Amino acid sequence: MSGEVFQQNLDDKKGSRPGGPFIIQMLFKEQVEMPKQEQILDTMKRHIGEVDCFCCDEKMAGVATLEHIAEFQDGKSPVQLFVMGCSSFEGKSFDAFLKSQMWDCQNDRDRIFEECHYQVMATDMLAGALAAQERADLDMDFTEALAELFPTCEAFYFQNSGKLFLAEDVRNNQISGYDRFIRFGVNVRFFNIEGTEDMLIDTVGMNTLYLPDLQYHFHDVDPNWIVNHAYNVASYILENNNPIQDGETVDGMVNGRMSSQIQWKCQYEEALIQPVREVIDIHMGNHASGGR
Numbered sequence: 001m002s003g004e005v006f007q008q009n010l011d012d013k014k015g016s017r018p019g020g021p022f023i024i025q026m027l028f029k030e031q032v033e034m035p036k037q038e039q040i041l042d043t044m045k046r047h048i049g050e051v052d053c054f055c056c057d058e059k060m061a062g063v064a065t066l067e068h069i070a071e072f073q074d075g076k077s078p079v080q081l082f083v084m085g086c087s088s089f090e091g092k093s094f095d096a097f098l099k100s101q102m103w104d105c106q107n108d109r110d111r112i113f114e115e116c117h118y119q120v121m122a123t124d125m126l127a128g129a130l131a132a133q134e135r136a137d138l139d140m141d142f143t144e145a146l147a148e149l150f151p152t153c154e155a156f157y158f159q160n161s162g163k164l165f166l167a168e169d170v171r172n173n174q175i176s177g178y179d180r181f182i183r184f185g186v187n188v189r190f191f192n193i194e195g196t197e198d199m200l201i202d203t204v205g206m207n208t209l210y211l212p213d214l215q216y217h218f219h220d221v222d223p224n225w226i227v228n229h230a231y232n233v234a235s236y237i238l239e240n241n242n243p244i245q246d247g248e249t250v251d252g253m254v255n256g257r258m259s260s261q262i263q264w265k266c267q268y269e270e271a272l273i274q275p276v277r278e279v280i281d282i283h284m285g286n287h288a289s290g291g292r
Contacts, residue, residue, distance in 0.1 A: 018207045018277070019128030022139045022185070023159040025089075026150055026167070027116035032086050034058050035149050044081070047145035048138065052078075059085045068138050070129035080125040081142055083149075089119035098162055101189045105155065105164040112155045112164070120153075122146055132209035132241060136181035143184060147171045161187040161205035178238045181209075188230045190223055191273060198289040200272060201226045203234055207277050211242050215271060215279040218287045225256045226284075232258060233282070244280060252285065 035043075037056040040063065044051045049067040056062070064078040091113025102109050124142065127135050147153065153167040163184060175183050186205040193200060201223060202215040214230050233250055237243075244250065244266050252262030265283040270276065 019210050020160075020208065021123045021125060022127065022135075022142075022208055024122040024143060024146065025157040025159065026120045026122065026146060026153045027089060027112060027155040027157065028086070028118040028120070028150075028152060029115050029154055030152065031118050032120065032150060032152055034061055034083070034085055037061070040083075040149065043145050043149050047141045047148075048081075051081075057085075065138065068127075068130060068134065070126040072129060077126055079127045079130060079138065082123050082125060083146070084121040086118050086120055089116055091116065101162055101187060102164040103187075104169070105166060108155075108166060109164060112166075116154050120150060128210070132211055132238060133178060135209055136178050136185070136238060139185065140180040143170060144173075156184075158184055158205075160208045161185050162189075163187045163205075179235055182231060182235050182238065186231075186234050188227045188234075189273070190227065193289075196289075199223055199226075201230055202271060202273060202279060203230055204275070206234060206237065209238065211237055212244075212268065213271065213277055213279045215269070215281045216284060217272065217281070217289045218284045219289050221253075221284065221287045222256065225253050228256070229253055229258065229282075250282065 037053050040056060040061055041051065041053050044063050048065055052064045052066060054062050054064055061083045063081045065081060066078050068079040069076050070079050094113065099109060105112065124139060127138060130138065147167060147170045155167055156165045156170050165184065173180065185208065186203055188201060188203050191200045197219045198217065199219065200217050203213040206213045214233055216226050216230065218226065246268045247265065249263035249265050251258045251260050252264040253259060254262060262285065264285060267281045267283065269279055269281045271279045
């Protein structure tokens with residue numbers, strides 16, 4: 001766990017807006033060319049289904065997903081996926097706050113930021129109009145297609161969650177279903193509250209799907225238990241399209257395992273730690289900290 005001290009900053013507006021674009025940064029040691037249009041079409045079809053490549057040059061490739069249709073008041077449109085041409089990358093643009101929560105790549109993080117000087121950005125467009133589960137699957141299918149299209153990619157950074165992964169971990173992923181999105185698109189962060197015995201754990205990334213993030217403010221519990229609890233509850237929320245109402249309860253934990261013998265109350269609140277967003281605050285009974 002990081003020992004650095006960070007200042008709470010709820011004026012920080014850098015976080016992704018609810019339903020906003022899902023943004024992927026692929027990092028490279030050397031410059032990389034845009035794949036040929038035929039290769040993009042073939043790879044996207046295998047991962048995503050029927051697609052149409054409506055633009056492709058060294059600056060940008062654009063694909064319409066013909067099986068994922070966004071519906072609006074004034075009509076319908078296929079969700080679009082964009083891959084930008086290779087550009088320069090500087091690892092020093094990542095501040096200590098972001099780096100402190102990159103749990104999946106701690107041993108390689110600094111090396112990646114020193115060795116990778118190039119990036120390819122990719123994003124979806126209009127996907128906020130899709131149902132949460134459909135979008136979660138589409139964004140992960142897109143991620144897997146990108147990992148195949150760019151074999152020299154060193155690492156994936158998911159802007160919405162703040163997660164950094166070695167590219168091989170993305171390519172070798174064995175998780176299926178909606179938990180793919182929880183794995184890559186949702187980060188569970190950990191903070192010690194300076195000057196107290198209190199800890200805070202929260203999630204980032206659920207609001208991309210218009211689902212609530214989670215927050216725990218507590219003491220005298222192994223934080224690794226709560227990290228696991230947060231991932232389990234986030235998975236439950238996505239799997240069931242958020243059935244949790246304000247004031248309801250979820251199963252708590254006994255000796256590191258979720259148990260129906262203990263119920264923790266859920267309350268919708270503004271997040272205590274940036275980015276500003278709505279969270280489900282989970283009140284951990286005798287272990288809860290702070291006023292509610």
